[in-house]
Amino acid sequence: MTHRIVMLALDGVVPFDLGVPPQIFGAARDADRNRLYDLIVCGAGPIRTEVGFTVVPDHGLEALSVADTVLVPGIHTGGPVIDGTLDLPVSRALRAASLRGARIVSICTGASVLAAAGLLDGRPAATHWAWAKRIGGLYPQVKWDFDVLFVDDGDVLTSAGVGAGVDLCLHIVRTDHGADVANRAARRCVVPPWRDGGQAQFIERPVPAAAGTGTDATRTWVLERLAEPVTLEEMAGHARMSVRTFTRRFRDETGLSPRQWLLRRRVEHARILLESTDLGVEAVARRSGLGSATALRQHLHATIGVAPSAYRRTFRHAG
Structure with a gap:
């Protein structure tokens, strides 16, 4: 059976963060070229991206109820990165997915969404270094590490920005299916097969x-x-x-x-x-x-x- 990944798109979503996971997980195949992941995108209605165009997810928030992994891309506008708020239906759906055992993943400032839902309280987490002051101030209960590429805390994984999302997705493929599968996916996507999560972000x-x-x-x-x-x-x-x-x-x-x-x-x-x-x-x-x-x-x-x-x-x- 393929592993079901449901991406949650929110207003202000970063298009790169939204586009990377389908590429990486779509390229992850077994030796017989069978897909190992089934990825869909969900959201509450049309979603305005940070760069001025709109995407329309094929599924609503109910899709989170059947996710094996929930993945939240980065956002650059909205409550989670501005004032620490999150729409109640989104928060409830994320918490319900976590409670039933879904793996929870974020890329870049998507970690603010997880933090706003209370899923990172007391846990180590990463996000983009440029957002350290704002996000760290909004969510002081999280054990932020603003230096590393990604943090794997078992059932919750968070990454820094942009390219670090590629590293985290490949890390997940490698953890799930081994180096051969991850390396083949990396070659297909023409990206480096591996960078250690503890490697420093390229901070100015x-x-x-x-x-x-x-x-x-x-x-x-x-x-x-x-x-x-x-x-x-x-x-x-x-x-x-x-x-x-x-x-x-x-x-x-x-x-x-x-x-x-x-x-x-x-x-x-x-x-x-x-x-x-x-x-x-x-x-x-x-x-x-x-x-x-x-x-x-x-x-x-x-x-x-x-x-x-x-x-x-x-x-x-x-x-």
Whole structure:
């Protein structure tokens, strides 16, 4: 059976946020090219977008009652981002969907809609950094993280703005069906297959890095040799920077130290190998640069709380 996603469009909806999920989830297919998700759009009548045209959803709010996942795109006008209010029928429908066990997802300022409905109280959540002051002030009961691309809190997932919605949708596909399905969907949509949710948003900084002086090329260089030992000094040398300058610039661009970033990439590569190959745990550890099965078990457990064998069984079953 396909998974039913119902998108809730409200006045002031951001067209990009409304258009991304159908593309990503529509591109998610199994090995026989069967669709894995059924996505529909609902709303209370014609919806005025933020850029001056109107969309007419095919379904009313009643569609939320049959959703496996409810997804709220960003809005740039309306009560949730202006004064913290939300139409009662919308609030009731969202709360009812959550109470019966639907997964709840938002992109960008769609998180304000969830917060206005009371679904984020006491929980960690993300939204676009540019709205931090306003949304944070309207909903102080939420544990906002305005730096990361997205937050996965189990049954509630929230993302930052625009491109981070792509990352969150691919993360959901990957969680539901594994790396192969998510990677195929990303290739079909011509987008990067994966960016860690904890990666920093690209926040405006007073002194931007000069062209050609970033760490992107070095990160690509490191990813091509994950199985090899790579030192901080070697990374800095490749970037033609001092260790101090490289570390500072790396953290500005990724939100992580070089060592933290490298460890996350290695653990992620190990996860992909566990999902998509029959390699033993020792071989997975070596190919991902973690060195030993013991180290792989420790880092995987610290990251997602399960052992390699349990992780492999979960994704083999999901795929």
